[in-house]
Amino acid sequence: MEAELAIDAAGVSKSFEVTVRGSGMRAAVRSLIRPVRETKQVVDDVSLTVRKGEFLALLGPNGAGKSTLIKMLTGVLVPTSGEIRVNGRVPHTDRLANARDIGAVFGQRTQLWWDLPAVESLNILRDIYGIPRAEHADRMALFSELLGLAGFWRTPVRHLSLGQRVRCDLAAALLHDPPVLFLDEPTIGMDLVVKEQVREFLRHQVADRGRTVLLTTHDMTEVAQLCDRLVLINGGKVAYDGTLGALRAAHHDEDADVEALVRHLYLVA
Ligand SMILES: Nc1ncnc2c1ncn2[C@@H]1O[C@H](COP(=O)(O)OP(=O)(O)OP(=O)(O)O)[C@@H](O)[C@H]1O
Numbered sequence: 218m219e220a221e222l223a224i225d226a227a228g229v230s231k232s233f234e235v236t237v238r239g240s241g242m243r244a245a246v247r248s249l250i251r252p253v254r255e256t257k258q259v260v261d262d263v264s265l266t267v268r269k270g271e272f273l274a275l276l277g278p279n280g281a282g283k284s285t286l287i288k289m290l291t292g293v294l295v296p297t298s299g300e301i302r303v304n305g306r307v308p309h310t311d312r313l314a315n316a317r318d319i320g321a322v323f324g325q326r327t328q329l330w331w332d333l334p335a336v337e338s339l340n341i342l343r344d345i346y347g348i349p350r351a352e353h354a355d356r357m358a359l360f361s362e363l364l365g366l367a368g369f370w371r372t373p374v375r376h377l378s379l380g381q382r383v384r385c386d387l388a389a390a391l392l393h394d395p396p397v398l399f400l401d402e403p404t405i406g407m408d409l410v411v412k413e414q415v416r417e418f419l420r421h422q423v424a425d426r427g428r429t430v431l432l433t434t435h436d437m438t439e440v441a442q443l444c445d446r447l448v449l450i451n452g453g454k455v456a457y458d459g460t461l462g463a464l465r466a467a468h469h470d471e472d473a474d475v476e477a478l479v480r481h482l483y484l485v486a
Contacts, residue, residue: 223429224267229299261453277450320390324402335385379406
């Protein structure tokens with residue numbers, strides 16, 4: 218892998234074995250007695266390289282295969298075929314070392330302990346990662362300031378609003394200072410002011426801290442504001458890989474609305 222690549226995926230595919238059921242009671246009973254299995258191709262021969270310090274948007278319609286791809290890049294899922302290197306490692310075979318060098322936020326699901334205040338989860342993560350206390354205190358102070366956590370991080374996670382909880386998840390993902398950050402719909406459920414605060418935080422993470430970020434989102438304003446490059450997945454395949462500028466140029470419209478351009482890509486891909 219070239220030294221400047223944070224992520225290098227070559228010909229990656231993922232399929233799942235699923236049970237096919239017809240509709241109606243009779244079909245449901247038949248499927249219990251003799252289930253019909255079929256292979257569902259969810260990610261199909263995806264090749265993708267991401268340079269260190271790049272802010273990449275991974276876009277695509279619902280069910281396109283984005284989360285499945287991220288789960289393979291983080292080592293949660295094993296590809297059916299193809300090769301993945303993240304920070305030079307194969308994520309699913311070197312999970313422990315990989316976990317030290319990546320952070321991940323899945324907006325729909327928390328990684329924090331549900332019954333504990335977020336600050337306690339962050340303290341447990343400090344011990345798991347072996348972060349020196351002074352470093353931990355500095356990062357906590359910074360995250361508290363930039364993400365506005367102090368107002369609610371002593372509340373049990375289960376009592377937090379979605380937007381509050383995801384901000385705590387972001388702090389947890391970055392606590393061990395990983396060079397690569399995976400964000401799967403991180404601003405879901407956030408109000409306008411908090412969204413802007415989180416975007417500013419993410420900009421700082423890339424511009425000042427040099428992190429590599431791979432972001433999936435359905436919010437095209439976010440993409441236009443944050444990302445250097447868009448990779449669009451449709452039906453498990455890469456349908457577009459390039460900058461927003463190149464996409465606009467291809468449409469001969471420098472001011473074209475990013476949402477309209479991406480919608481067009483969804484339809485033609
Ligand atoms: N474990 C699984 N078993 C069977 N099918 C699965 C599994 N996980 C995901 N899928 C299917 O794979 C497809 C892609 O799902 P995925 O979650 O990767 O999509 P996505 O692009 O992240 O969508 P969204 O934008 O809605 O979050 C969907 O059709 C989904 O039902």
